[in-house]
Amino acid sequence: MKGNEASGGRTIKTLQFGELTFEDKHIFHFENGLLGFEELHDFVLISEEETLPFKWLLSVEKPEIGFPMLSPWHIDLNYDPGENFNLKKLVIMSVITLEDEAGIMTANLKAPVVLDVENQKGEQVILPTDRYSPNHAITHKEKKEN
Amino acid sequence: MLVLSRKVGDVVTIGSTVKITVLSYDRGIVRLGIEAPKNIPVHRKEVFDKVIEKNRKASQTNLSSLKSALSKSGVNLQNEIKEEVQPETIKFSATKNDNNNIGK
Numbered sequence: 001m002k003g004n005e006a007s008g009g010r011t012i013k014t015l016q017f018g019e020l021t022f023e024d025k026h027i028f029h030f031e032n033g034l035l036g037f038e039e040l041h042d043f044v045l046i047s048e049e050e051t052l053p054f055k056w057l058l059s060v061e062k063p064e065i066g067f068p069m070l071s072p073w074h075i076d077l078n079y080d081p082g083e084n085f086n087l088k089k090l091v092i093m094s095v096i097t098l099e100d101e102a103g104i105m106t107a108n109l110k111a112p113v114v115l116d117v118e119n120q121k122g123e124q125v126i127l128p129t130d131r132y133s134p135n136h137a138i139t140h141k142e143k144k145e146n
Numbered sequence: 147m148l149v150l151s152r153k154v155g156d157v158v159t160i161g162s163t164v165k166i167t168v169l170s171y172d173r174g175i176v177r178l179g180i181e182a183p184k185n186i187p188v189h190r191k192e193v194f195d196k197v198i199e200k201n202r203k204a205s206q207t208n209l210s211s212l213k214s215a216l217s218k219s220g221v222n223l224q225n226e227i228k229e230e231v232q233p234e235t236i237k238f239s240a241t242k243n244d245n246n247n248i249g250k
Contacts, residue, residue: 036198073227091233097204103218111197139219
């Protein structure tokens with residue numbers, strides 16, 4: 001699964017990010033994949049300067065599969081995934097969906113992706129709370145002035 | 147599919163760790179009590195299906211469609227957020243994509 005270990009780095013060809021070179025330390029291993037993508041296990045996180053603070057969770061195995069992501073705290077400062085998450089070693093991110101041509105976007109606050117930065121593991125967790133929606137709108141219809 | 151008839155108060159076990167109790171039945175609505183270890187997530191199937199649907203749709207997004215969406219819609223984002231740890235990230239710049247910097 002991990003090629004080119006001698007050089008410590010590997011390069012994959014991606015449609016969106018061209019040839020992408022990274023190291024093993026960048027890979028987050030998702031034992032169970034993401035929901036609906038159970039066959040994909042290794043992902044890297046990309047920050048692209050023009051779309052910050054969005055990040056991209058890109059499949060190493062299938063680089064045409066990539067998810068726009070945002071920290072849920074960018075959306076709701078009081079976001080609270082619950083006590084089970086130790087935020088000293090876990091990074092929580094929400095999958096963003098582009099809903100239509102008009103640019104409407106939603107965030108999945110109900111099922112965040114949890115990245116463990118201590119052992120580079122990841123999983124998507126469905127929170128038991130009804131407080132958060134998988135369909136949380138983050139856009140206004142009209143572009144904001146100024 | 148295994149089909150079982152149970153009365154209110156009866157229990158079904160799955161493996162040695164999952165117990166499902168029929169709590170009540172009223173006008174077509176069955177209330178179930180489910181006990182399962184933490185590592186076995188239990189969800190209403192609609193929630194599960196919704197997350198799969200959202201993931202599938204999100205996976206179709208690309209850089210240009212996100213940029214185009216951002217130019218069309220206003221997005222209200224909190225800028226000052228507190229995060230205790232940062233994930234390993236690969237920095238990418240479309241304007242200098244011939245030398246991708248590997249982020250620290």
